[in-house]
Amino acid sequence: MAATSHDVARLAGVSQPTVSRALRGEPGVALETRQRVEDAARTLGYVASQLGRSLATLRTRRIGIVAAELTNPFYPHLVEPLHDHFERAGYRSVLYAEREDSRVAFAELVDGSLDGIVLTTTLMGSPLPKALLQRGMPFVFLNRENEERAADAVVMDNDYGAVLVADLIAGLGHRHVGAVLGPLSTSTGSQRETGFRRGLAGHGLELLEKATARGPFAFAAGRAGLRSLLALTPAPTALFCANDVLALGALDEATRLGVRVPEDLTIVGFDDISMSSMARFNLTTVHCDLARLVADAADLLLKRIADPGRPHNRIVQQPELILRGSHAPPAAGPGPGHS
Amino acid sequence: MAATSHDVARLAGVSQPTVSRALRGEPGVALETRQRVEDAARTLGYVASQLGRSLATLRTRRIGIVAAELTNPFYPHLVEPLHDHFERAGYRSVLYAEREDSRVAFAELVDGSLDGIVLTTTLMGSPLPKALLQRGMPFVFLNRENEERAADAVVMDNDYGAVLVADLIAGLGHRHVGAVLGPLSTSTGSQRETGFRRGLAGHGLELLEKATARGPFAFAAGRAGLRSLLALTPAPTALFCANDVLALGALDEATRLGVRVPEDLTIVGFDDISMSSMARFNLTTVHCDLARLVADAADLLLKRIADPGRPHNRIVQQPELILRGSHAPPAAGPGPGHS
DNA sequence: TCCTTCGTCGCATACGTATGCTTGTCAAGG
DNA sequence: CCTTGACAAGCATACGTATGCGACGAAGGA
Numbered sequence: 001m002a003a004t005s006h007d008v009a010r011l012a013g014v015s016q017p018t019v020s021r022a023l024r025g026e027p028g029v030a031l032e033t034r035q036r037v038e039d040a041a042r043t044l045g046y047v048a049s050q051l052g053r054s055l056a057t058l059r060t061r062r063i064g065i066v067a068a069e070l071t072n073p074f075y076p077h078l079v080e081p082l083h084d085h086f087e088r089a090g091y092r093s094v095l096y097a098e099r100e101d102s103r104v105a106f107a108e109l110v111d112g113s114l115d116g117i118v119l120t121t122t123l124m125g126s127p128l129p130k131a132l133l134q135r136g137m138p139f140v141f142l143n144r145e146n147e148e149r150a151a152d153a154v155v156m157d158n159d160y161g162a163v164l165v166a167d168l169i170a171g172l173g174h175r176h177v178g179a180v181l182g183p184l185s186t187s188t189g190s191q192r193e194t195g196f197r198r199g200l201a202g203h204g205l206e207l208l209e210k211a212t213a214r215g216p217f218a219f220a221a222g223r224a225g226l227r228s229l230l231a232l233t234p235a236p237t238a239l240f241c242a243n244d245v246l247a248l249g250a251l252d253e254a255t256r257l258g259v260r261v262p263e264d265l266t267i268v269g270f271d272d273i274s275m276s277s278m279a280r281f282n283l284t285t286v287h288c289d290l291a292r293l294v295a296d297a298a299d300l301l302l303k304r305i306a307d308p309g310r311p312h313n314r315i316v317q318q319p320e321l322i323l324r325g326s327h328a329p330p331a332a333g334p335g336p337g338h339s
Numbered sequence: 340m341a342a343t344s345h346d347v348a349r350l351a352g353v354s355q356p357t358v359s360r361a362l363r364g365e366p367g368v369a370l371e372t373r374q375r376v377e378d379a380a381r382t383l384g385y386v387a388s389q390l391g392r393s394l395a396t397l398r399t400r401r402i403g404i405v406a407a408e409l410t411n412p413f414y415p416h417l418v419e420p421l422h423d424h425f426e427r428a429g430y431r432s433v434l435y436a437e438r439e440d441s442r443v444a445f446a447e448l449v450d451g452s453l454d455g456i457v458l459t460t461t462l463m464g465s466p467l468p469k470a471l472l473q474r475g476m477p478f479v480f481l482n483r484e485n486e487e488r489a490a491d492a493v494v495m496d497n498d499y500g501a502v503l504v505a506d507l508i509a510g511l512g513h514r515h516v517g518a519v520l521g522p523l524s525t526s527t528g529s530q531r532e533t534g535f536r537r538g539l540a541g542h543g544l545e546l547l548e549k550a551t552a553r554g555p556f557a558f559a560a561g562r563a564g565l566r567s568l569l570a571l572t573p574a575p576t577a578l579f580c581a582n583d584v585l586a587l588g589a590l591d592e593a594t595r596l597g598v599r600v601p602e603d604l605t606i607v608g609f610d611d612i613s614m615s616s617m618a619r620f621n622l623t624t625v626h627c628d629l630a631r632l633v634a635d636a637a638d639l640l641l642k643r644i645a646d647p648g649r650p651h652n653r654i655v656q657q658p659e660l661i662l663r664g665s666h667a668p669p670a671a672g673p674g675p676g677h678s
Numbered sequence: 679t680c681c682t683t684c685g686t687c688g689c690a691t692a693c694g695t696a697t698g699c700t701t702g703t704c705a706a707g708g
Numbered sequence: 709c710c711t712t713g714a715c716a717a718g719c720a721t722a723c724g725t726a727t728g729c730g731a732c733g734a735a736g737g738a
Contacts, residue, residue, distance in 0.1 A: 055725095
């Protein structure tokens with residue numbers, strides 16, 4: 001149906017290899033021949049088959065991005081700049097939005113249709129990274145990682161960021177502190193929890209087990225977490241949420257319940273996604289430079305594709321506290337009631 | 340490097356075609372042979388090359404999704420369910436996030452690496468759809484379309500939805516009405532504008548040219564639009580925004596400027612993306628059932644791939660007004676001042 | 679005994695491109 | 709006049725899988 005390089009060759013009166021060389025601008029083709037080939041290609045509307053090309057070169061110029069639901073507003077902040085980076089480098093992005101990396105069929109990732117993979121949803125204990133490693137399939141951890149250390153990774157210093165939050169909350173004078181934590185099966189969730197506890201301890205405070213809620217990094221978990229923590233007596237006057245999506249969920253639920261932020265309740269998030277800076281949320285949070293995170297990850301992956309034998313690299317970036325409007329000292333009286 | 344079907348054949352003591360048939364569960368392979376092949380494949384960790392397979396079958400089981408920036412919160416509502424739909428049907432999604440369909444290199448879409456394409460960012464006058472049509476490349480318009488009528492399309496009844504908004508605003512008693520419109524080069528932008536003007540006219544109202552702002556479907560355009568319209572005298576008491584992203588941008592800018600919604604200003608959007616239902620926004624808007632929109636589009640595309648000769652189908656879905664908290668009658672006095 | 683039928687498998691080839699090697703031509707230099 | 713080299717283009721083949729067709733053997737019936 002569609003024209004092939006053989007059709008072009010026939011029309012131009014040359015051989016198929018000459019067509020291949022001429023259209024790719026390889027040297028060793030006479031100018032006159034090259035133009036005849038280009039004319040023939042234009043006449044036939046010829047477009048080189050990526051399939052044939054990939055099979056011959058064993059390069060597909062496609063990169064897989066394993067991410068979670070895109071309607072979770074965190075992931076677009078990774079996927080979009082990844083896509084743009086790879087596009088500039090001549091690669092296409094194939095989306096694997098499987099919620100968890102272990103749900104991605106391993107075979108789909110190593111069936112030869114990808115040159116490399118970005119993992120953003122890896123769980124602790126997932127066998128996928130090791131399997132990719134054994135197969136020699138280039139990949140990079142982005143934002144999340146797991147126990148596998150013989151791999152490229154670009155992550156935030158989650159522990160440090162959480163300590164910053166603990167310092168802020170303790171410094172404001174809060175004594176009843178709660179947290180909406182992420183899954184322990186994620187490196188981000190567990191590191192942010194550890195850091196927050198450690199930070200509180202530095203101020204003689206403790207995160208009581210009953211003052212914690214835990215759930216997936218989703219709005220609904222933030223909402224549920226806020227409801228359950230407000231039911232405590234005394235209710236916490238400050239809440240650390242393990243990421244912005246949780247924090248925005250909690251913030252929104254507080255609004256719904258008539259709890260004022262920050263007057264009645266301090267809420268601090270982590271990530272600084274774009275929604276958090278909108279005036280209606282104005283969330284105090286830990287800023288992660290996701291653009292730089294993504295840029296580093298894309299670079300590492302492209303370098304590994306170019307040279308599979310190069311030494312592994314683990315890049316840790318420092319986050320930064322962003323003070324907006326969702327934090328304040330605790331109210332003078334007892335903890336906030338709730339209507 | 341990676342094992343091929345020839346390696347498996349050698350180990351199992353059969354021919355390569357027998358390996359192919361055995362592993363795909365084709366009939367005509369003896370049970371004992373099949374098991375020997377499966378054992379050999381397992382031993383070698385064999386995964387069939389998608390490239391070889393695609394070249395032989397001329398089917399790639401990949402679908403291209405042409406969308407805009409994913410950080411624009413509208414697009415994830417299309418891309419995610421598309422991805423899930425196609426995955427269930429055994430297809431992978433390749434992302435082309437190029438802002439405009441005309442910026443996507445045509446050759447990339449017809450180089451044989453895709454079985455079909457979803458267009459969500461088509462501009463009026465774009466030559467891409469016709470070119471795809473001429474090449475016999477299956478595609479479907481989703482949400483946006485252009486002049487090309489010999490194609491599958493799934494769109495909302497934008498005109499009708501905009502009339503609903505006009506009815507609401509006029510019914511509330513607003514006389515000074517403004518609008519933040521989308522690009523005329525998009526079918527959604529122009530249809531929503533036309534419908535809104537027609538709806539207002541039905542109530543003896545008019546949308547003055549100076550009471551309109553226009554920009555891309557982005558937060559920033561909503562913010563800028565609100566600022567410029569509030570500078571008018573008299574300032575509009577009600578604003579129709581051509582989609583939710585514009586409306587949320589306007590709403591957020593109003594908050595920033597100290598303009599109260601809905602007391603000082605009514606704002607109505609279009610699309611009903613998930614952010615709009617959050618308590619902090621609580622946006623009155625026109626609900627589009629994007630899940631159904633996407634489902635219909637995915638179905639149409641898969642049917643066309645299966646049968647390229649079938650008649651074209653254009654599905655128009657009816658939107659529905661959702662009354663939340665951003666609309667109210669105009670304030671008794673003159674239009675709102677702004678601090 | 680011979681022919682038919684069926685089940686099983688291999689042979690040959692197609693899919694479309696890239697690339698190493700060889701051939702052929704022509705001009706320059708000895 | 710022969711040799712050498714550069715340049716241009718073709719030949720052969722590789723990449724990995726799928727599939728039409730033919731071959732072969734066993735089983736069954738006439």
